Amino acid sequence: MFEERFNRQSFLGADWQQRIENAIVGLVGLGGGGSHIAQQLAHVGFLNYRIWDGDVAEDSNLNRLIGANENDVENEAPKTEIARRLINGLRRNANIAAYNCKWQDDPEPLRGCDMIFGSVDGFAQRRELEACARRYLIPLIDIGMDVHSIGDEPPRMGGQVILSMPGGPCMSCLGFLNERVLAQEGERYGDAGPRPQVVWPNGILASSAVGIAVDLLTDWTRSLRDVIYLEYDGNKGTLKPHGRLQYLERRSCIHYTVEQIGDPSAMTVVDSATVQ
Amino acid sequence: MQLRILRALYERINEDLARSHEVAFERVGFVSAKLGNRHSGEPVVLFANHYPVADQNYIDDPSAGARINSDAIREAMQVVLDTGMGLFHVHCHAHRGRPGFSSMDLDETPDVVSSLRVANPNEAHGMLLLSNDECIAHVWMPGSNEPVFDNRITIVGYPLRITM
Amino acid sequence: MEYPVEQIAELKEICSGAQQYEEGGITYFFLPKLRTPDACSPEEVDALLCPTAHHGYTSRLFLAERVASQQSLNWSTTARIMERMWHAISWNIPQTNLRLAQVLALQLRAFR
Numbered sequence: 001m002f003e004e005r006f007n008r009q010s011f012l013g014a015d016w017q018q019r020i021e022n023a024i025v026g027l028v029g030l031g032g033g034g035s036h037i038a039q040q041l042a043h044v045g046f047l048n049y050r051i052w053d054g055d056v057a058e059d060s061n062l063n064r065l066i067g068a069n070e071n072d073v074e075n076e077a078p079k080t081e082i083a084r085r086l087i088n089g090l091r092r093n094a095n096i097a098a099y100n101c102k103w104q105d106d107p108e109p110l111r112g113c114d115m116i117f118g119s120v121d122g123f124a125q126r127r128e129l130e131a132c133a134r135r136y137l138i139p140l141i142d143i144g145m146d147v148h149s150i151g152d153e154p155p156r157m158g159g160q161v162i163l164s165m166p167g168g169p170c171m172s173c174l175g176f177l178n179e180r181v182l183a184q185e186g187e188r189y190g191d192a193g194p195r196p197q198v199v200w201p202n203g204i205l206a207s208s209a210v211g212i213a214v215d216l217l218t219d220w221t222r223s224l225r226d227v228i229y230l231e232y233d234g235n236k237g238t239l240k241p242h243g244r245l246q247y248l249e250r251r252s253c254i255h256y257t258v259e260q261i262g263d264p265s266a267m268t269v270v271d272s273a274t275v276q
Numbered sequence: 277m278q279l280r281i282l283r284a285l286y287e288r289i290n291e292d293l294a295r296s297h298e299v300a301f302e303r304v305g306f307v308s309a310k311l312g313n314r315h316s317g318e319p320v321v322l323f324a325n326h327y328p329v330a331d332q333n334y335i336d337d338p339s340a341g342a343r344i345n346s347d348a349i350r351e352a353m354q355v356v357l358d359t360g361m362g363l364f365h366v367h368c369h370a371h372r373g374r375p376g377f378s379s380m381d382l383d384e385t386p387d388v389v390s391s392l393r394v395a396n397p398n399e400a401h402g403m404l405l406l407s408n409d410e411c412i413a414h415v416w417m418p419g420s421n422e423p424v425f426d427n428r429i430t431i432v433g434y435p436l437r438i439t440m
Numbered sequence: 441m442e443y444p445v446e447q448i449a450e451l452k453e454i455c456s457g458a459q460q461y462e463e464g465g466i467t468y469f470f471l472p473k474l475r476t477p478d479a480c481s482p483e484e485v486d487a488l489l490c491p492t493a494h495h496g497y498t499s500r501l502f503l504a505e506r507v508a509s510q511q512s513l514n515w516s517t518t519a520r521i522m523e524r525m526w527h528a529i530s531w532n533i534p535q536t537n538l539r540l541a542q543v544l545a546l547q548l549r550a551f552r
Contacts, residue, residue, distance in 0.1 A: 183496030219435035255465030262310025
């Protein structure tokens, strides 16, 4: 089935289709970045989706929400339904479980995913999602973009694509998540606010994320063997490994240890000076 | 049900089990595991650490690939008590593709698993069999006397490999 | 993170079920059925004490539900930690290098 449609993807390996179709992908956030990801995953041939977003389409989304139209805004269509329509339009037999809420309000299905795409707002949200992914040994691919002003200079557009692989460096190991940025966000009571968002950087970041996922599953390049932390410079039009990687001494994670996997259970306090 | 093992752990186990032994034809070990998502309809077993059986705990028995003594079982039970995790008996068939438990595995290993379940009835225990690139498992969930056979095992790492 | 056994023992005198967790490089103390200050409702609530810097606060006390008290409280944070949802007020303790029980006491002062 779909031989004609996918015959140009044969370079991905003899059993690429089985590997892609067997995977259960979780999409957390179906806004500017997540909608791109949903579209591309469907084009590639992914079959099993679990998708979360509690928002509906608004007029301010139409500059970047892939698959949305003006009728969706009038009808206050949930972003999950827009994504479902997008995916089903390309794969009628796709299995899509949609959750019209934050993933935190219905987290159990997320734990059953083989990989998670995170397109969430804010650093605290990223920390929470990564904590769950690490606890249940699920690779997480995070994308995000931002535009900020610096005095009279032109705005600076940036973004990231991070593959957080269980056992490997986490976003804190990479310095992307740290107390400073979390504190700054906390000062605003965690509200990431209406940040500038446009369609083209989302497309670049989402495409990279999907490419990473396909390589992870098919191993078609046979060269994906290390942490991925890509830095996007929207002013220069570049996406390249973050400079911090050259200073990364450890390839294992010091923040999420093996003792933290699985459903949380109480740690026994032993009678010694050291509690582990 | 789902089981997940980090590729680094999978390869470490394979490497350890590939070592030769003076009297045994093959090596065995134990892998600790924690249950996740247990209250949902989709629990997942998450493998943590490997505990090789010590050299001196193998019995010289030419009729078996590997036979371990009661000390090995006791030490395994102690791991369960110390870690609060479940434990899976593990060994390896050195070939590519999906491995299969032998009739001896299916006859004898469940008794080992029973001992582990006594040590901690609140976690999943079982038997894990690796090949060079895949693995299968039988899982005894808390409160159930029958193992679950039909499992989906993911080797998490580069690449990500899902075996069903 | 390591904490002296005597500090944990002090914490257990306040909440007998107190136990230490780690998540993402941060240490938390789970305090099941922590007794809330007088005139608060409910009288007991599960709590999570983070005795170190957390998102701009020197320490944080997370509660499983928003406790009502005679004070006007600013519930500024909802967070997911250890696979549970928690709520915290905006209350910063300027002192540092406190014992665990002191941190907890100063955090609870906000509710009195």
